[in-house]
Amino acid sequence: xxxxxxxxxxxxxxxxxxxxxxxxxxxxxxxxxxxxxxxxxxxxxxxxxxxxxxxxxxxxxxxxxxxxxxxxxxxxxxxxxxxxxxxxxxxxxxxxxxxxxxxxxxxxxxxxxxxxxxxxxxxxxxxxxxxxxxxxxxxxxxxxxxxxxxxxxxxxxxxxxxxxxxxxxxxxxxxxxxxxxxxxxxxxxxxxxxxxxxxxxxxxxxxxxxxxxxxxxxxxxxxxxxxxxxxxxxxxxxxxxxxxxxxxxxxxxxxxxxxxxxxxxxxxxxxxxxxxxxxxxxxxxxxxxxxxxxxxxxxxxxxxxxxxxxxxxxxxxxxxxxxxxxxxxxxxxxxxxxxxxxxxxxxxxxxxxxxxxxxxxxxxxxxxxxxxxxxxxxxxxxxxxxxxx
Amino acid sequence: xxxxxxxxxxxxxxxxxxxxxxxxxxxxxxxxxxxxxxxxxxxxxxxxxxxxxxxxxxxxxxxxxxxxxxxxxxxxxxxxxxxxxxxxxxxxxxxxxxxxxxxxxxxxxxxxxxxxxxxxxxxxxxxxxxxxxxxxxxxxxxxxxxxxxxxxxxxxxxxxxxxxxxxxxxxxxxxxxxxxxxxxxxxxxxxxxxxxxxxxxxxxxxxxxxxxxxxxxxxxxxxxxxxx
Numbered sequence: 001x002x003x004x005x006x007x008x009x010x011x012x013x014x015x016x017x018x019x020x021x022x023x024x025x026x027x028x029x030x031x032x033x034x035x036x037x038x039x040x041x042x043x044x045x046x047x048x049x050x051x052x053x054x055x056x057x058x059x060x061x062x063x064x065x066x067x068x069x070x071x072x073x074x075x076x077x078x079x080x081x082x083x084x085x086x087x088x089x090x091x092x093x094x095x096x097x098x099x100x101x102x103x104x105x106x107x108x109x110x111x112x113x114x115x116x117x118x119x120x121x122x123x124x125x126x127x128x129x130x131x132x133x134x135x136x137x138x139x140x141x142x143x144x145x146x147x148x149x150x151x152x153x154x155x156x157x158x159x160x161x162x163x164x165x166x167x168x169x170x171x172x173x174x175x176x177x178x179x180x181x182x183x184x185x186x187x188x189x190x191x192x193x194x195x196x197x198x199x200x201x202x203x204x205x206x207x208x209x210x211x212x213x214x215x216x217x218x219x220x221x222x223x224x225x226x227x228x229x230x231x232x233x234x235x236x237x238x239x240x241x242x243x244x245x246x247x248x249x250x251x252x253x254x255x256x257x258x259x260x261x262x263x264x265x266x267x268x269x270x271x272x273x274x275x276x277x278x279x280x281x282x283x284x285x286x287x288x289x290x291x292x293x294x295x296x297x298x299x300x301x302x303x304x305x306x307x308x309x310x311x312x313x314x315x316x317x318x319x320x321x322x323x324x325x326x327x328x329x330x331x332x333x334x335x336x337x338x339x340x341x342x343x344x345x346x347x348x349x350x351x352x353x354x355x356x357x358x359x360x361x362x363x364x365x366x367x368x369x370x371x372x373x374x375x376x377x378x379x380x381x382x383x384x385x386x387x388x389x
Numbered sequence: 390x391x392x393x394x395x396x397x398x399x400x401x402x403x404x405x406x407x408x409x410x411x412x413x414x415x416x417x418x419x420x421x422x423x424x425x426x427x428x429x430x431x432x433x434x435x436x437x438x439x440x441x442x443x444x445x446x447x448x449x450x451x452x453x454x455x456x457x458x459x460x461x462x463x464x465x466x467x468x469x470x471x472x473x474x475x476x477x478x479x480x481x482x483x484x485x486x487x488x489x490x491x492x493x494x495x496x497x498x499x500x501x502x503x504x505x506x507x508x509x510x511x512x513x514x515x516x517x518x519x520x521x522x523x524x525x526x527x528x529x530x531x532x533x534x535x536x537x538x539x540x541x542x543x544x545x546x547x548x549x550x551x552x553x554x555x556x557x558x559x560x561x562x563x564x565x566x567x568x569x570x571x572x573x574x575x576x577x578x579x580x581x582x583x584x585x586x587x588x589x590x591x592x593x594x595x596x597x598x599x600x601x602x603x604x605x606x607x608x609x610x611x612x613x614x615x616x617x
Contacts, residue, residue: 001491001498001511009490295486298447299500300475300551302468381447385486 003305007312010289018317021281025321025364026328028274029357033329033349034336035263035270036356041347042259044180046249053113054222055248056212056229059239062251065208066238068195074212077228079220084109085191085209091154091167093144100140101183102154104191105213107135113215116179123148123173131193133172137184141174143338148174152187159194159205167203180346181249185337214242271360274318278368282314286372293376294384306376314369315362322361326354394554394587395421395444400453402439402610413439415610416453426581426588428601435607437591441557444589445478446470458554475503479548479586483560485540487532487547493519493539494528497547504551518546522576538569545576549586556580558590562597574600 058064153166226242442448562570
């Protein structure tokens, strides 16, 4: 027998109420984890970006293609190691609802610039050698059940093929990503294949490339190189805006508006709701336990003991619900990824989200038990016994 | 009379109810000797339970001194009062006041958590207390699985488990049938006689009071008569 056992028994003395409280907290914590994970997953692309890469886009708009001729000139600027072209394709796989990102790129350069894209050597070689080949992330391959060797038809929207035909890409490799800045929900194909199709008239659309991905030489900082590129093209034909990869990713996230604030407000509301719920539960429990409080005091327990018991009970209930909520958040990651993968390709519940959830639970538990606990602590034994009758 | 273990000197206590002051105890003097079994009788509102609450430090006098086991109780507060109460006072209430979610053994073990005893020693002492009240076969029963008489015996076991100097019993047989009440009274008498416990018992029941070594009749906060 110890006070912990008493707390456990008291908490479970009304199983339905305990179940409902734990359930409400579980749902709330799950929701908090989910909302926070959206923000952290979007941020991951920013925070895990490499300092050794910069990106050049049009100074006018991200949607304005840059001339293909910039490739060589950028490559000649001091501090630039490699440059790869990177074009947003915007194709539709069977149905617009099957949205995922596709980029035309320079395969060998891309894989050299992004060592976090990992796939077997033979698959790499097969992709390099097949102009109509593509690699896809494991996430999207699993989602659509694709395998290596399979042909994926994509209907061009920005780059429609003449005659309304679909583009066909053969999957030559399935990659995994070792960092959150690269998702596993993208298809990469040969930029030259796109460019040649446009050149030959087999397809229509803007020429050039959406952006240039630039890897810096060892010992170079991004800022002077970015400045040099932008100065080089300050007089046209099209001005550029070169940014570190992290800043570019941040701009991309900001295009969604102030999502973190919006989600934060929802999360805050959820938090307040569970706090009130827990306070309500504990206040009802405290009223039912006037007599138990009086008994404990009459037995010689100090005023601090009822306070401690309420804090323990409240924290136990909230942590119990929180643990279930966190478990559900962990369990639902693949489902969430499948559901929202097109918009949040690297959705995952980060460790600090679990930590934040635990801190939240402890804080709500303590605050929830504090009000009834302090009241119980202040109650005179005689008054407690009288009220409990 | 041997040295008093309980001494009330000029104790006055009043409550406010609906704006009116209600004097419950009026300049009361009273002594209880060590090992004495005292019964307090009187009509409702005569101050019997208030005396118990003052002796146990659950309430404070408006005026006068309450000295119990050599301590001026009104001078104690907070932790010191709790510690003193745990050491010297055992309560037995009319409504038993057991914790419903704990078994008989756990209820008796509860106050022992205040001692430095080991878990096994606490358990042993609780078992022994339940054996004294004849409930060795009901250790794992919860209060609602016990009869009223058994519940009260568990409450007595809990009260004596800490080996307190004084047992304060507030209508201990008030909610019991005659047989159960007799068993409880026998038990209290035995605790006084065999274990030298000082017992102060509030009762309306003359038969219950007959088991005491002295009876005080109270009315309107003053001692009207001393019996036996």
